[in-house]
Amino acid sequence: MTINDSLHRLLLDNLTTATLLLNAELCLEYMNPAAEMLLAVSGQRSHGQFISELFTESPEALASLRQAVEEAHPFNKREAVLTSLAGQTLTVDYAVTPIINRGQTLLLLEVHPRDRLLRITKEEAQISKQETTKLLVRGLAHEIKNPLGGIRGAAQLLARELPDESLKDYTNVIIEEADRLRNLVDRMLGSNKLPSLSVTNIHEVLERVCSLVDAESQGRINLQRDYDPSIPDLLIDREQLIQAVLNIVRNAMQALASLGELGSASLGRISLRTRTLRQFTIGHVRHRLVVKVEIIDNGPGIPAELRDTLFYPMVSGRPDGTGLGLAITQNIISQHQGLIECESHPGHTVFSIFLPLEQGATAP
Template identity: 55%
Template sequence: MKLGSWDSRILEGLSTAVLVFDHALQLSYLNPAGETLLAVSLRQASGQGVQDLLPGATTLAERLRYAVDSNQPYTEHELHLRLPGGHDITVDCIVTPIDQAGGTEILVELTQLDRHLRIAREENLLEQHQVARQLVRGLAHEIKNPLGGLRGAAQLLERELDNEDLKEYTRIIIGEADRLRGLVNRMLGPNQLPQMRPCNIHQIVEHVRNLVAAEEHADLALIRDYDPSIPDFRADPEQLIQALLNIVRNAAQALHGTGQIILRTRTQRQFTIGQKRHKLVVRVDVIDNGPGIPADMLETIFYPMVTGRAEGTGLGLSIAQSLVNVHGGIIECSSRPGHTEFTILLPLEPT
């Protein structure tokens, strides 16, 4: 199927995956949304059949052959497909025959329903996270004011005391007040706007990897899986280092220093974060083989003060989400026993 420049621009701007097969049901065109959905480039997929692209899609292949033979369009809702990597997706599928000089070609539109559900879930997550942050920030301010008075009173009392044994008690009060003030400051979250400058995602990931590797996790394997083609982009590297470090440390603690963490970088095209669709986003996955996160915690894992560890503060992941949010991104999480995956998604704004 030959496309004019205008047709090509329209198809390449769509968020719907568009595939075109020739009369022999071999792929001749795939738009960027289709490349993202199938995790394959047009160059790699060109000339492949339906079942080469989508193993096990016998029904879809039969429907396409029927559309070629009958020259009749076909629509199927909630079609379940398995991608080459083993990931299952649910799509609405529209098949349209197109008469060409060389024979009938088939235009296939795949609208991923999982994607719409994900967008709705992300919007809800961002809204709830913002509400929770506002409540916690208000509480933190209420704690911070009397805490300063408590510390000041303890200092004055210490000056009035001659007995060193009694002074030890005031030092404990001052020390605990300082510890609580540090906790309150972390509850308040980042108080600076990001200082945007050109940065490289792999320098950020490597910096975090080196920090965690130096923290005496002798039996922890930190595995790299990088896409070297990711371009530099504008961000605050210090804030992104802090966000990623919180996530990787959280994974290391869940593994108790034994196991593996995969640090993976990729790009995704035509990706929607909240209400905004981006031509290109950078994706950083932190994958561990630990026990997993309880299902009842997954929906609130980024809320402040939510933790599954007795010694945890429940602030690390909340702060990480806030730092990524101010960059226009989001952190997602999925988990099952033996596989927990945190994904940082950031708009790739060119430098």
């Protein structure tokens, strides 16, 4: 069956619900852009393919679809787990409605992703916590820097009045420690400078990070690239993005070093992957196109007690860590209207950075 009515086609193409139409043999007749985005496949290229070539669920689900064709009986399924061709798992609800057209039975599938709604809720909570943390840190920094300025000034005045030059060693300690604390507070606040935006290829940023990491690790890290060369240039601050990605990669290096991977025969592995996503929501804004940068390592994973506070300043899993690297990274990504997420379990940690590719965005 082909959809010839332009108005009906227009309505289906603009639905936010993923919609597929299957023939009696369970082969694809049509899918709208929402379904293409959900399953990460092309409807035009997938036309005529068997349903299992688009995604897999279970043999029982396939039998239910065949039964729906034979008996023309609709059914719903909740919290089904689909596996796409790319290996991505999706938790969805879907409804199957048989349609009789000129003696032929067709199946209309309406797929509602559940994990995407949960992700959007999680993102909004993360952004809200980030703004709350910023306000808290700014208030704390103000209360710290004011007395530090007074302490430093008093130490300078005292140094001028001391009769013995050797006593100035003590006032110098006061001044140096006050300066160290002020610099620490400034790092907690992050840069107040607006990003210096220029058109840049994201892979130039990643390759610069790779060259720095390769030099630092002296080739003891197995760096893997999985780039999508079709990604267009972005309007970003190149130096800030290098710093943001480098902070994450260095954390991965230190996690691998903690396992002794860098000194063993089997090298620690860090992978950099880029992809594009369509109709992706960041906070309250839906972007037509975003670039997704993933930094993946095979280290020990992030302790469960740190995952909820990972991007807070002064939170670190290392005794000698400052806990500022990821907080600075999140601030840089936020200045680019982007988002950073983390998923971790032993042997597999993924940091995902989402950056809008298009300036035009709409509220969902």
